[in-house]
Amino acid sequence: MLYCIDLKTNEIHVLGCRYIPSKHQDKNFLGRFNNPDDAIAEAKFKGFLDVNACFYCCFSTYMK
Numbered sequence: 001m002l003y004c005i006d007l008k009t010n011e012i013h014v015l016g017c018r019y020i021p022s023k024h025q026d027k028n029f030l031g032r033f034n035n036p037d038d039a040i041a042e043a044k045f046k047g048f049l050d051v052n053a054c055f056y057c058c059f060s061t062y063m064k
Contacts, residue, residue: 003030003039010051012039017057036061 002015004027012030013020021027030046033039036058043051053061 001034002032003036003042004028005030005043005048005051010043010048011054012036012043012051012058012061013054014057017054019054019056 003012004015004020005012006019006021007026007028008021011019013027014036015029028046030039030042033042036053039058040051040053040061053059
């Protein structure tokens with residue numbers, strides 16, 4: 001799946017989630033990953049230290 005990060009809330013979203021910001025400058029594409037945990041690891045590697053997963057599109061990771 002393709003993942004991006006909301007630059008205002010630092011939430012990870014699956015591309016296509018209805019809760020991703022509509023403005024391009026408010027999100028950053030992270031890449032293709034097998035699960036949200038890998039997307040979060042990539043975001044942290046890129047310097048987003050306080051990262052969370054979206055409740056709606058990444059629920060299994062959100063609950064960790």
